[in-house]
Amino acid sequence: MTPTEARTALDTARAEADQAHEVVEALTERVREGDEQVTAEHIAGQRQLAELAGLRVTAAERKLTAAEAADRDARAQAIAADARTLISTDDTRPVLDAVQAAVAALEHLLAVTASRTARIHEVAEQAVKVNEELKRSDPAAGPWPSSNYGFRAQTFPAHVAVMGEGTADAIRPGRMAAAVLAMALDGDRSLTGEARQVFNAPFEHVIERLNADVLGLAGALRTTREER
Structure with a gap:
């Protein structure tokens, strides 16, 4: 018997017990009201x-307890088997390969971004410097005399x-x-929250x-890192 079936049987037994007690109460109330047709035999029966x-309610309760215990045991046995299978077949190699690929890709992204940013900074510094020189040589030229050079x-x-x-804007690698x-x-x-926890924690601890x-x-x- 499953726990569901046992609960249904218990509900039925309780309903029947309630009905039986209601009949007893109804008979005794009829006697109190003076109904002489109700005999002691009727009430006793x-x-x-x-x-x-x-008693059937008690029996149904015990059957439910037994059914729930058997169900728990069966589920625990099944989970134990699943856990053993998990441990025996668990393979972190795909995760480790993905980690290595992700780190390498991210480091490459940082490198090319930093290289581009450095080049933009270099040209920008030179452009700002010559623009200042142009302003000093011709104050009437306005704030952007370099515009005359395009x-x-x-x-x-x-x-x-x-x-x-066109334009080129530096991007911070981070x-x-x-x-x-x-x-x-x-x-x-959920993933974003996990990432925030990592960023907020000391790197060594992570x-x-x-x-x-x-x-x-x-x-x-x-x-x-050694392959870099």
């Missing part, structure tokens, strides 16, 4: 039925513009990395915890 119904620039944040052709992570998380609040949770992670990270 109904009380016996009510007592039997009560360009403008600023250094903080680094920005270079060539009229009619912000670019954070933006990529945000895109990967795709607005998932790595120590991850190394404890994922066997082999420390070696994978070390290998990735």
